[in-house]
Amino acid sequence: MNPMYRNIYSIIERIPFGRVATYGQIALAGIPGHARQVGYALYRTDSGCGIPWHRVVNAHGAISRRSFAGDEMVQRKRLEAEGVVFDHRGRVCLSRFQWRGFSEQTEPHRDLV
DNA sequence: CCTATGACTGGTC
DNA sequence: TGACCAGCCATAG
Numbered sequence: 265m266n267p268m269y270r271n272i273y274s275i276i277e278r279i280p281f282g283r284v285a286t287y288g289q290i291a292l293a294g295i296p297g298h299a300r301q302v303g304y305a306l307y308r309t310d311s312g313c314g315i316p317w318h319r320v321v322n323a324h325g326a327i328s329r330r331s332f333a334g335d336e337m338v339q340r341k342r343l344e345a346e347g348v349v350f351d352h353r354g355r356v357c358l359s360r361f362q363w364r365g366f367s368e369q370t371e372p373h374r375d376l377v
Numbered sequence: 378c379c380t381a382t383g384a385c386t387g388g389t390c
Numbered sequence: 391t392g393a394c395c396a397g398c399c400a401t402a403g
Contacts, residue, residue, distance in 0.1 A: 268400075287385050301400055303384040308401090320384075328384040335384085 271295065272305040275366070279319040282346040283363035284356055286323050293366040303328065311338070318342040319363075325355040 275294045279285050288299040295301060306317050307330070318339040322328045327336045340350065348361050356362075 266401095288387090291385085297386095297398065298400075299385040300383060300398065301385090304382090304399095304401070306384055317384085322384075323386060330384045339384090 268295065268301065269305045269308065272302055273309075273315050276306075276315055276317065276320060278365070279316055279363050280365070282348060282361070284319045284321050284325075284343065284348060284358070284361050285363045285366070286321060286325075286358075287328075288323055289362075289366065290320065311335075319346075321356055325358040325362075327354070 271294045272290065275290050276285070287302040290302045291297065291299040302320070306315075306320060309315055309317060311317070327339050330336065340354070343356070344350070348356055350356055
């Protein structure tokens with residue numbers, strides 16, 4: 265596995281249970297400007313690799329389209345199992361669930377719900 | 378080496 | 391709010 269992928273995966277592994285992060289956010293934390301590579305790196309993984317890939321969503325809070333449509337449901341189910349709520353349009357409420365611990369010292373607590 | 382491809386993003390309209 | 395567009399750049403073939 266090449267260094268860039270490992271870097272991306274290590275960052276994704278820092279996303280805590282019940283929170284999500286966007287591709288661009290992950291890119292900023294490791295390889296600025298490479299949001300697409302984050303998606304590409306995840307594309308090269310499999311669901312059993314131990315990486316919390318399901319906690320990564322796009323900038324709209326939605327689950328991005330991918331080759332096998334069924335995977336989108338798998339991701340949504342995994343997130344819901346962690347307490348993440350989707351709105352009627354199938355998007356995560358980023359203001360509540362987005363992880364911001366990459367850049368901030370203080371870990372924001374999940375308010376209300 | 379060159380081209381196509383992508384689980385993306387931010388700005389514009 | 392949503393659709394469209396143009397950058398983005400490492401991989402794979």
